[in-house]
Amino acid sequence: MKTLNEFIIEELDDNLFWMLDKWFEFNPNQLSEFLTLVAEYNKTKFNVKELELLLNDKLELKNQLQEFVNFVDNDIYPEDNKDYIQKLLDIIKQVTNNKSKRNIYNKSKA
Numbered sequence: 001m002k003t004l005n006e007f008i009i010e011e012l013d014d015n016l017f018w019m020l021d022k023w024f025e026f027n028p029n030q031l032s033e034f035l036t037l038v039a040e041y042n043k044t045k046f047n048v049k050e051l052e053l054l055l056n057d058k059l060e061l062k063n064q065l066q067e068f069v070n071f072v073d074n075d076i077y078p079e080d081n082k083d084y085i086q087k088l089l090d091i092i093k094q095v096t097n098n099k100s101k102r103n104i105y106n107k108s109k110a
Contacts, residue, residue, distance in 0.1 A: 016094055017102055019072045030068070033058035038105055041092050051092075052085050 024031040037054060040046065046054065055062040069087045070078050095105045 015074075016072065016091070016098075017105070019074065020095075020105060023068060023071050027060070027064070027068075030058075030061045030064070033061040035105065035107070037061075037088075038092055038095055039107060041096055042106070046089075048083075048085050048089055051089050055085070055088075 020034075024034070037051070037058065040054060044050075055065070061068065065084050065088065066078070066082075069075075069082075069084050069091070072091055073087065075082075095103065098106065
């Protein structure tokens with residue numbers, strides 16, 4: 001039997017994957033850009049400044065970064081001073097840290 005904490009974490013992970021699925025369903029070109037970022041993070045564990053440089057090659061994702069992050073965060077009224085690069089890095093970290101079978105975004109699962 002799962003603990004309440006395990007159940008909540010699983011539900012949050014499922015919600016993350018559902019949000020990613022929905023976003024990429026309507027933005028398929030950004031999916032390959034996101035997968036490339038996840039794969040690169042698995043190799044190098046880049047930081048915010050390095051992610052910002054990597055985004056220069058991911059124009060579709062970069063152009064809709066605010067919308068993407070707000071959608072995945074389910075943030076209807078985002079803060080004015082939100083650090084979108086940091087939030088994207090947090091999303092990438094969540095994806096790479098999740099080793100479940102439902103995680104189709106992390107190709108190099110342990």
